Amino acid sequence: MNTIEKCVVCQKSELEEFLSLKDHMITQEEFTIVNCKNCGFHFTNPIPDKKDIGSYYKSEEYVSHSSSNKGLINYLYNVVRKRTLKQKVGWIQNAVNGKRLLDIGSGTGHFLRVAKENGFDGYGLEPDEDARNFAHKENHVRSCDQSELYNIDKNSADVITMWHVLEHVYDLRKDIQRMHEILSAGGKLFVAVPNMNSYDARYYKSFWAAYDVPRHLYHFQQKDIARLFMDLGFELEKVIPMKYDSYYVSMLSEKYKKRLSLFGVVIGWISNRKAKKYGYSSQVYVLEKK
Numbered sequence: 146m147n148t149i150e151k152c153v154v155c156q157k158s159e160l161e162e163f164l165s166l167k168d169h170m171i172t173q174e175e176f177t178i179v180n181c182k183n184c185g186f187h188f189t190n191p192i193p194d195k196k197d198i199g200s201y202y203k204s205e206e207y208v209s210h211s212s213s214n215k216g217l218i219n220y221l222y223n224v225v226r227k228r229t230l231k232q233k234v235g236w237i238q239n240a241v242n243g244k245r246l247l248d249i250g251s252g253t254g255h256f257l258r259v260a261k262e263n264g265f266d267g268y269g270l271e272p273d274e275d276a277r278n279f280a281h282k283e284n285h286v287r288s289c290d291q292s293e294l295y296n297i298d299k300n301s302a303d304v305i306t307m308w309h310v311l312e313h314v315y316d317l318r319k320d321i322q323r324m325h326e327i328l329s330a331g332g333k334l335f336v337a338v339p340n341m342n343s344y345d346a347r348y349y350k351s352f353w354a355a356y357d358v359p360r361h362l363y364h365f366q367q368k369d370i371a372r373l374f375m376d377l378g379f380e381l382e383k384v385i386p387m388k389y390d391s392y393y394v395s396m397l398s399e400k401y402k403k404r405l406s407l408f409g410v411v412i413g414w415i416s417n418r419k420a421k422k423y424g425y426s427s428q429v430y431v432l433e434k435k
């Protein structure tokens with residue numbers, strides 16, 4: 146395990162315990178989320194060493210990498226995914242003029258496929274070899290190992306997307322700086338992450354499925370994103386809600402509480418209603434290179 150001494154957002158080292166919680170998804174191990182007393186950023190601490198994190202992903206339940214239709218939650222996840230893929234492509238079409246797309250954490254390549262069908266010239270980076278092979282064979286899109294991030298030409302992308310990926314990244318500041326180099330002038334970065342300020346996060350506390358420790362290293366709020374990226378040469382241009390995520394995350398949280406997952410539909414609905422105050426369960430941040 147690796148203890149982090151400094152806040153990744155403000156670099157100060159006064160940290161306090163915020164929440165103790167389990168890895169509900171896979172190992173049932175206990176983890177801690179800390180709060181930076183200086184800037185209020187929350188992150189998992191300590192975290193597994195980078196070389197060991199793979200063992201926390203080995204589960205058929207980790208639906209991000211599977212397309213199985215087993216169980217109600219997975220079924221809904223797949224139905225909603227089809228709809229949201231088109232939505233995501235629409236968002237980037239509206240925001241950028243160029244067509245050169247880099248998708249970081251491209252997984253099985255479903256998003257890249259839909260982007261390609263809509264005229265984008267894109268490729269992905271993905272650490273998991275099985276997912277990369279699936280992307281090539283089934284979705285006919287290009288993806289390379291994550292380590293290639295440091296070999297990509299400067300100013301070679303008009304848009305970079307990270308759909309629920311940033312919260313998993315070990316070298317956060319360094320990788321964001323690299324993305325800044327890869328983007329062309331005025332290029333945009335789309336970052337989708339869970340929002341720990343949301344109503345559903347407040348309601349479920351240690352059972353909130355989007356804490357997802359230890360796979361999620363960081364637990365962002367809008368203010369954290371704005372500050373971190375401003376520091377690294379970006380400006381927060383827009384925040385887009387992901388309205389389905391509140392339902393999905395709430396249903397999964399109910400499952401962890403061993404209650405009927407359908408209760409989650411109610412909480413998800415309330416969360417979206419209260420989003421004006423707390424923000425949505427997950428949000429997309431559109432960041433422009435400055």
Ligand SMILES: [Zn+2]
Pocket residue numbers: 152153154155156157181182183184185186
């Ligand atoms: Zn801080």
